[in-house]
Amino acid sequence: MSDAGFVVAGYVITAVVLIAYIGWMAARFRRVRRGLTEEELERWR
């Protein structure tokens, strides 16, 4: 692999990790949200 290939791989991995972490938090939030009361949802909003 060329130098540019390693660089692109590094930037892509960084982006994927950040997106995956935010996505994982969003999925967990959706799970918790099911059990929230209206008042708690309002506080969240």
Place this chain on the structure above:
Amino acid sequence: MISLARPAVNALGLLTLVALFVLAVLALGVVPPDAVQGDAQRLMYVHVPAAWLAYLAFFVTAVSSALYLWPRTRQPGWDLLAGSSAEIGVIFTGLTLVLGSLWGRPVWGAWWVWDARLVTTAVLFFLYLGYLALRRVPADPDVRARRAAIAALIAFVDVPIVHFSVNWWRTLHQEATVFNPDLDAQIEGSMAWTLLFAVVAFTLAYGYLMARRVQLARLEEGREERELDAAIAARVASGSERTDLEDRVPGEGTGKGNIGDPAVAGAGEHR
């Protein structure tokens, strides 16, 4: 404890996204390649800020843990902050190792070497992974938080070791470019500004991720408390049902009468 309102968190997220996009354009298209390392050096603009973010995250974990252990400032919020920051720190330490490995392959000719900087960073990663595992061990919330806080303070000892490892031992890893012992930055021009911008962009990302993670942790904590209250109420109710049944006169209230039915409840009083 400080918490951001949802619009502020969204604005921070948008700002982070723009900053990271600008960083990618600067690092991949504007800044010239390094005279010695060529294009491979462009990995510095994500590797160094990722390492900085790991230091910052673990520093926040250590301070929050100390504030939790200090009786005058003990609040569950500090424990929550410590846990959230450590999680982000572990992710960015892992990213630092992967990016360093990708940089090492074309420059050193090896994905991994048993170098002091690399090894101490790997140790840091596993120490905080252990810390996160420790947080999941079931226990009384206060005991769990205190145990985790002590572990966080012990693990933080490795952070300065990682940073100074390139000065204390002969290593293949280069010395710090900016924060070296002489504080003489070995970088200038557009490379220096881009690196500074990268550190700012990653710090914004940390702020955004922390805001989201702390919000989520608070919601999860609220749900756990509610589930615990419901479980205790159910236990208390089943206990009182058993008492009612034991108090009942034999033959009375059986068959049609329900538990909690005044007729059934009253049966015991007439005994």
